[in-house]
Amino acid sequence: MTYPWPQDVLSAIKSGEISPSEAFRILQEMDNIVPRADSAGAQYSQAQRIDNILHELDNLIGLTEVKKLVREIYAFIEIQKRREKEKLNTEPLVLHMIFKGNPGTGKTTVARILGKIFNEMGVLSRGHLIEVERADLVGEYIGHTAQKTREQLKKAYGGILFIDEAYSLARGGEKDFGKEAIDCMVKAMEDHKDELILILAGYQKEMENFLQTNPGLKSRFPIHINFPDYHEPELMQIAEQMCLKRQYQLTSQTKAALIKVLNLSEKGAEENFGNARTVRNIIEKAIRRQAVRLISKQHISREELMLIEPGDLAEVGQCESV
Template sequence: MGLECTKCGKTNRDIAKYCKYCGNPFTAGENVKNGLAVIDDLVGLDNIKKEIQKMVTVIEGMKREGRLIPMNFNTVLVGYSGTAKTLIGKILCHIFYAYGLIQKEQPVTYKSNDLIGMSKGVFKQRIDDARGGVLFIDDAELLVKPEAKAGDVLNTLLAEIDRKPDDLIVIVTGLPFGLRDFLQKDENASFIGRFKNIFYIADYSPDQLTKIAEKELVKAGFIAEQPLLDKLVKRFRYLVKEEKKVDTESFPKNGHMAVQEAAKLIDSYYLRKASDKKILPEDIVGKIEERKPLEEIMKELDEFIGMKHIKDSVRDLYRQVKLRKARLEHGVGNEKPISFHSVLTGNPGTGKTSVCRIIGSIFEAIGVLDYGHIVEVDRSKMVGSYVGHTGPLVNRLCDQAMGGILFIDEAYELYQSKDDDFGHEAITTLIKRMEDDRGKYFVFAAGYQEEMERFVNSNPGLKSRVDMYFHFDDYSPGELADILKIMVKKEKYAIDDAAMEKVHIYMKELCAGKTRNFGNAREARKLFEKHIKSLQSKRIADMMDNEGFDKAELTKITAADIPDHPDPVSGQEAAPNQFEKTVDTVKQGLEQYKKDLQEIQKGLNDVSPENGEKK
């Protein structure tokens, strides 16, 4: 925004002692006012804006009374990339300087990677170089050990803050992965106590991203009218959902995403050789996300084969949520934020994931969830491979699921035994996030009925947070035949009555020999993809070379294309993720072996080599 000189009227940088054009001095009040204006102009960040304003008010009050202002303005800013952490940190530096709390205008800035390889002596010297000003450390999540303990750099920093606390302000920024776990751990209270401000910055919503993009366009001299902005919100809805599916920092997030889209819009403007400076809706390149009407979602639910009691349960859930949402909005009663963490039980292929997607869409349509997307995980994605790895993994997955549903398949695998420390940590972390972020996302845990009942009952904390139970029955032979018919139609095939009659016979025989791991709808898919298509291709392969071949044969499925009997192994599909289960079992065994070796090593270390006695 810049400081405007009251004497010559020209604009300077945001914080300055003198006008660079005429030499007129700026007051501390002018500098602070402009710094606050810069922060206020940022999109979102309401909580941080309020806290900074309160901080400024306190400093001004103490200065008026001539009080000595304590230097403990150490600050931690935690958020994903593109949430303006660095900008906020720099503005804080300007405010501290403008009020005379520090003597150095520019912070001494380091990336954590630069500090990790630095010797302790050199790092202490760098801290001394920053005294009288601000030490700014970015990417601080790298300074935390896997078990959420302070690394050597943080320990040295803490000691140096304590040694001379009155001539240094430390500002630390970092990603949530690891850093949040560190800050929330009671064992790290000594570190946390040295920081007056700890700010957690939320990701930007599609509406906020649209405002950021609009600011970028206006700053570049373009016009962004409402039709463009309406479509841009839909574009960001799509991008945010896609970003939540990608577990990587390389995908543009938050403000970076908005700036990138604004740049693409400007490219599109020039590519169509326009000259009126108006960015149009057609300049948006890429997919957009239209919200589905509730009627359309309910129609999709009704089109599912069978599941009458599930459909009734989903409709009942919709009515409950709608009522509770209305009570919350009208301040009736003592309603807590809406929470519908659920358990889905049933055999493979019974539609658990599909129904979960429908529920997510319903919650999105009625405004209970922001996105209604599904983040699908299992034990392999939630349990780490070393001590301290699991908590951050679970937290990141919960972050991805914000505004949607975290769908945990075979959730009972999280708890394998009393000695399964990693699994226990995953469950404990999950329960905490279910409570801390109540109403912001829902957890749906799925698996076999018997195992899921045992899993939920084994943990009272988890059981008390489950709001709904859905059980999915196996499909009947007739329902499996209907499912196959729908698959055939979707792929533009036509199946005749004789073929369908044979399909019904096949499904009856298949269901008669089914086992616990029966694949249900997966069996229908297997019949179509593996057998019917193969037999049809054999039947018409020779016909295709004949003159007068009727191309309609390419889409026909006849009785000759249906197997007479199921394979001996059909209906006995191996339990899903069997390979992953084996790997997990081996991992657990290796982890226990490592623990045993560590205990032996500890015992050896405690024995004096001279006389074999305990030290």
Template sequence: MARDRNGYRHRVPNPLDTLKALGDQLRAQIGEELDFEALRRQEPARPLEDLLAELDALPGLESVKEQVRALVAFLRVQARRKESGLPEVATTQHLVFLGNPGTGKTTVARLLAQMYRSMGLLKRGQLVEVDRAGLVGQYVGMTAIKTERVIRKAIDGVLFIDEAYALARESDRLDFGDEAIETLLKRMEDNRHRLVVIVAGYPRLMHRFLDSNPGLRSRFSREIDFPDYSTADLVEIFSQFATESSYRFGEGAEDALRSIFAGAERDESFGNARFARTLFEQALNAQALRLGQGDVDTLTHAELAVLTPQDLLAGARALGEEPLPPQPERSSWFGRKPR
């Protein structure tokens, strides 16, 4: 205890308590506490060849795979030039992913983050996913704090901003999305060797987003287009879901599945792989209802594992789809395969 100049006794604050209170205050403002345990637990970087093989194993996306391989080759050659004392070509590693939902953008972003780490371009290679809600605050001054917090988590890794076009205001009304963009651009420049940013969304809206701020076009000069999956790709994706869960197709089921995907409306709202996943879940519900009409306790291993055409068609109708009549896939001698 100590006395002040008026003679009153008061408790002298402990310096450690003061520091702790300051730290708590900073964490409340910044919203982040470094996880040193997570850093210590980080697994070794995966070999680049393994990551490229995983990329190649993804259904469809042939043009995407080609563009990613070209990017990786360019970065490796530039790194080798630097080691040899040759000047590097100034280029941005930030990317724009253009595509509808469910076309593999997040999956490829996660693989790219690991590839950057494998090549020694990023120390950690973690992928931090965020959208407008994770960057923009409701009050003045909060957006910069939220954006800074997310960027701190993504340092030495990749920041993936889905539906990034939502950050750009559509009119002259006040919108805090502009503040998030300005904060992001500054930190991208300040941490250009420690942070890679990937923005993703619908092609039409993303082009409008890139045109909304002059700094965006200069920092995001490389675009990768993610086309919608073909019918054959979606059948393969659905089959993977089934195999992973120990289901198999009954007679005629694959033809029914092909007719469902061929008849689905392909607009910006089409979910691609998400649609395949949801259809798989609805088909399981339909199978369960079908099998539940009998004695469940007497069902055989084979009966529990089979998905019938009726299961798939019922699942599609539950999603508001009215499939085309099943059409067996013909050989190329009879003409082009259905899409």
């Protein structure tokens, strides 16, 4: 059995297909081969693989400034590596980040792409993403928080620990166990600085307040990325992209109905509006309603199976945005 990607080797270990020692041998062989095969068997050099990952980033809808900053980070790392080869002074690679933005603006997706890039560049040995929130880190009694936090950190070594709604760790004041989780993370950032990247994410205002209440954190997270809300055309593109992947189609009348359901951002989105998440929930509910509409018909054409009609969007405005 062949394992074209490191992720495949790790999955094989978990499933018991190969032993850890065999996995180590395979990974060593991968490191010694410049071209690597993808899941389809095509051979790519490191530069081509990175270019493919950046192409994946470019295919995301919107996020113009985010894409620009990600490319800046990539260029910075690459140039520092080249300076090091030429025995020139280099800047330290401190890549811990703050992601600010509302739900559904692509923060987790971009974090995964960064993990892939950093893995290809040798910054991270695995490049995987561990996504956690307060409940995964904060315990119920003294000492429990440090244990839980260390467990999550251990899972993330070699990759990225992505902490959503990170400001919640400081919401209880000095006596709250969340402070213990922060202290544990700060220590890990020092002790495992070459094995771990932390990304703290959450609403923009709350994250800014969080950093002000803990000034020591701000200097440890030099990269701040703002994720703006999507505009109406971008939300419609996202809806069409989701339908295309699922082999559904929106009629022009359905698109007009969807615009009304989304309650356009120009009029001021509600606080719990979930951007792409809201669009996804609306589309998924419309697909279920389409199924109910068609189930009683004996003969259904291919076109009918694909079309989402305006009536399928009825009542989906009540769809949860989380």
